[in-house]
Amino acid sequence: MNFELIDGITNINVNSAVTLAFAAILLLLGYFSKDKIKVLDKYCIPAPVVGGFIFMFITWVGYSTNSFNFNFENIFQETFMLAFFTTVGLGASFKLLKKGGKLLIIYWLIAGVISILQNTLGIAVSKAIGLEAPYALLASAIAMIGGHGAALSYGNTFAEMGYDVAPLVGAAAATFGLISAVLVGGPLGRRLIEKNNLRPDTDEAFDTSVTDINVSSGDKLSSLDIMKNVSAIIISMALGTIISGWISNIINMGFPTYVGAMFVAVILRNLNERFNFYKFDFSLVDEIGNVMLNLYLSLALMTLKLWELSGLIGGVLFVVLAQVVMMVILAYFVVFKILGSNYDAAVMCAGLCGHGLGATPSAIVNMTAVNEKYGMSRKAMMIVPIVGAFLVDIIYQPQTIWFIKTFVENLL
Numbered sequence: 001m002n003f004e005l006i007d008g009i010t011n012i013n014v015n016s017a018v019t020l021a022f023a024a025i026l027l028l029l030g031y032f033s034k035d036k037i038k039v040l041d042k043y044c045i046p047a048p049v050v051g052g053f054i055f056m057f058i059t060w061v062g063y064s065t066n067s068f069n070f071n072f073e074n075i076f077q078e079t080f081m082l083a084f085f086t087t088v089g090l091g092a093s094f095k096l097l098k099k100g101g102k103l104l105i106i107y108w109l110i111a112g113v114i115s116i117l118q119n120t121l122g123i124a125v126s127k128a129i130g131l132e133a134p135y136a137l138l139a140s141a142i143a144m145i146g147g148h149g150a151a152l153s154y155g156n157t158f159a160e161m162g163y164d165v166a167p168l169v170g171a172a173a174a175t176f177g178l179i180s181a182v183l184v185g186g187p188l189g190r191r192l193i194e195k196n197n198l199r200p201d202t203d204e205a206f207d208t209s210v211t212d213i214n215v216s217s218g219d220k221l222s223s224l225d226i227m228k229n230v231s232a233i234i235i236s237m238a239l240g241t242i243i244s245g246w247i248s249n250i251i252n253m254g255f256p257t258y259v260g261a262m263f264v265a266v267i268l269r270n271l272n273e274r275f276n277f278y279k280f281d282f283s284l285v286d287e288i289g290n291v292m293l294n295l296y297l298s299l300a301l302m303t304l305k306l307w308e309l310s311g312l313i314g315g316v317l318f319v320v321l322a323q324v325v326m327m328v329i330l331a332y333f334v335v336f337k338i339l340g341s342n343y344d345a346a347v348m349c350a351g352l353c354g355h356g357l358g359a360t361p362s363a364i365v366n367m368t369a370v371n372e373k374y375g376m377s378r379k380a381m382m383i384v385p386i387v388g389a390f391l392v393d394i395i396y397q398p399q400t401i402w403f404i405k406t407f408v409e410n411l412l
Helices: 016-036 038-042 047-064 077-090 094-129 133-138 147-160 166-195 205-213 223-251 257-275 282-302 306-311 315-338 343-357 360-374 378-407
Strands: 002-006 009-014 068-072
Touching: 009 016, 016 038, 016 047, 016 282, 047 068, 047 282, 047 306, 047 360, 077 223, 077 257, 077 282, 077 360, 077 378, 094 133, 094 315, 094 343, 094 378, 133 147, 133 166, 133 315, 133 378, 147 166, 166 282, 166 315, 166 343, 166 360, 223 257, 223 282, 257 378, 282 360, 315 343, 343 360, 343 378, 360 378
Parallel strands: 009 068
Antiparallel strands: 002 009
């Protein structure tokens, strides 16, 4: 870490190791703050969000006063996200997926329909206020469900078509979505639980069978066993990035690396159940995934630049605000009832706000915050990550491309 004075502004250049240390400290600060400030725990605000927001406002003060600026070497964020999704894949036994049954399909269709509604809302608002379609679509499903990666990819494509500020608008919309996702998801889940006096249903056969499938053997793992589990994660990550690259070339557009990694992990998990390549331990893998998730979100939030939200000007701001309002209304009044109006439905609604406005890690963090306060929903923790990370793309991507081809002028 070093300091440079450029045009009267102190630039704090932070290397990758110190950046990671910052994220870890902010994560611990978030847990400490939640323990001391009861309103944060009451409304299920995730710990990484608390710490990340504190630092975001510090960097905003530096920017607004032209006094200091942080330049982070953030090389771990994508790796942590990749590792997290890989652990999700390793937890997806086909036996487990079968237990999702009808509820998995219903939730998947709900997420897909919402992605269509987001694009429809964006276009409708743009027509009403005279906003150009690319900017409306960037503030719709692309940024809300696709996140920063999709916003950058599509934003660059639109820029090549002549919409020069598209990447900035996409980044700003994705930032707004990510912040909204972690602010509304936990409180919405809490409201549904408190209003309806809901509690986890521990008597369901679904929950018992899920526990049986991923239950720990209870045996102490040797160093070699631990190494094999960690190596399985790393190898799945590597193979997943290679496969995603191949798919990108085939379809001639970006394909998320985490989807490839999760796909490889699912295959490895189920092949290992059949051939016993190594002693798989779900508890170990799940805890690794939890650490990766929290550090990923801490890194993502602490490096966000609030001033980029200035890109949300005029009609774009109306679109993203409308997206958040629609998501909250649908989750609270419609989706909750469709999913069964029970505890699992409430937790899944918190998760839906997470990956429907921000990203799948946001969904997991939202649900974890609710689970820690009220009890575990195994249905939600199994179904939401699979749908948010992979299945929803089957609906979201094709229909978004249709909207682009239908409504964007100067399409190449």
